[in-house]
Amino acid sequence: MSTFWDLKHQLGEAINAHDLHRVLDCYSPDAVYVTPSGVLEGHEQIAWHYEQLFKGFSDLHLTPWFELGDCDNPVVTEWTVTGTHTGPLLLPDGRELEATGRRITVRSTCSAFVANDKIETHREYFDQLELYSQLGLSLTGPASA
Known part of the structure; x- marks a missing residue:
């Protein structure tokens, strides 16, 4: 039996290796993953999220x-997430942002609740404005009624 921290470190290594099978192996089949842009439930939705990233x-x-x-x-871990936007990125409003070639550096924190050697609930927190502004997006006024 590994420790909770061993599992969290395995998840980080799998993400950095972009190894979706190893990522999913860290989560229970019915895990819940909460992000600033929505809630994902189960392996299928969690896999889709990581595939997009x-x-x-x-x-x-x-x-x-x-x-x-x-x-x-x-x-509970605080991370710095870095990367280059080289492929399409789905935005919260359903549009897709084509590759910009821009580098990102985003601060993030997450908490993972573990049971039976798997992550049951994963909560990720980051500033979406920090991410989107680094990708060249900006805020606009409120939508017309």
Whole structure:
């Protein structure tokens, strides 16, 4: 039996290797993954999410820089996410942003709740405006009524 932290480290390594099978092996089949842009449930939806990230950022890399050491469950990590936007990226409104070639560096934190040696719930937090502004997008005024 591995520790909760071993599992979280395995997840980070699998993401950095863009190894979808190893990523999914870290999650329970009915896991829930909460992101700023929505809630994903189960392996199929979680796989789709990671496929989109790997397609949009061919060199996506997570660098952990803080782990909440006195807490075992949930395991809480702060990351820096870096990558180059080399492929299409689905935006929250359903449009697709074609590759911009821009580099991103986004701060993120996540908490993962583990049961039976698998991640049951994963909550990821990052500033979407930080990401989208680095991709060249900007805020506009409110939509017309």
